[in-house]
Amino acid sequence: MVHHVHAGRLVHTYSIIARDERTGEIGIGVQSHWFSVGTDVPWALAGLGAVVTQSFTNPAFGPEGLRLLSDGRSPKEAVETMVSNDEGRDFRQLALMDARGNAHAYTGRRCVAEAGHLCGDNYSVQANMMLNDSVWGAMADSFESSDGPIAERIMNSLEAAERAGGDVRGRQSAALVVVRGKSTGKIWRDRVVDLRVDDHREPLKELNRLLRVHRAYESMNAGDAAMEKGDMPSALEHYSQAETLYPENEEMVFWFAVGLANNGRFEESVPHFEQAFARNAHWKLMVPRLLPNGLLRMSQEQLRLLLGR
Secondary structure, X not given: OOEXXXXXXEEOEEEEEEEOOOOOOEEEEEEEOOOOHHHOOEEEEOOOEEEEEEEEXXXXXXXXXXXXXXXXXXXXXXXXXXXXXXXXXXXXXXXXXXXXXXXXXXXXXXXXXXXXEEEEOOEEEEEOOEOOOOHHHHHHHHHHHOOOOHHHHHHHHHHHHHHOOOEOOOOOXXXXXXXXXXXXXXXXXXXXXXXXXXXXXXXXXHHHHHHHHHHHHHHHHHHHHHHHOOOHHHHHHHHHHXXXXXXXXXXHXXXXXXXXXXXXXXXXXXXXXXXXXXXXXXHHXXXXXXXXOOOOOOOHXXXXXXXXX
């Protein structure tokens, strides 16, 4: 298949593909002064690998790169195959990583300066149309010196790129995707982080905020699962963590209050319930609805005290 130079959008950007050695998770982070960069640039599949296609981006490289990996090609072989069939190769920037963390990247000789890439153990960083030629090196240094969950390490790398100068045009959109190291066979469970900021004056700050919200809802989901099993101490722990991560959300406050009440700490729960009620009076309607199915354990007298009846 021959790819022509104008196959996709002109997405000048910086990005990182990275793998967590402990979990096998693979993630992609990307930022650009272009609308909705997450639509075309990042491609990832659990248990297989990831692709980024940028500069004069060719979205067909995403599924094609994953197909080549699934056929047993190495990232280097896959990149060379796609580039050799591409009439617009001189304008492309492309990177692939397999499930073992092997990476290979390509920067066309006519990509807009400053442009370049670096590949290391479990990562590849690439950038074009940057303010200076230190951006991708700063991303690599950040990743190599960081620790923790892969999504947060990727965020740190993106922020390092911005501190080093970033896109010469400024900033507009960003995206963060993380997939499991091994596929569950259920695509909706394999993508553990999927966040996009399509149009924002400070896309990385907004992406970082969304990642914090995502972590809060992970804790909420874990609390809900514990509630289903009747494990109220675990539910309280998870709801407390969610409220700490996202205190401005009244739902986090409400379910933390539920967790307190379910653990025999009614008096402690009351201020949290009242805080949720003050933000959104409809939470008062929820309280009695949770009693019949056992999601909230509270006596009728406590219910009257709480609702002011």
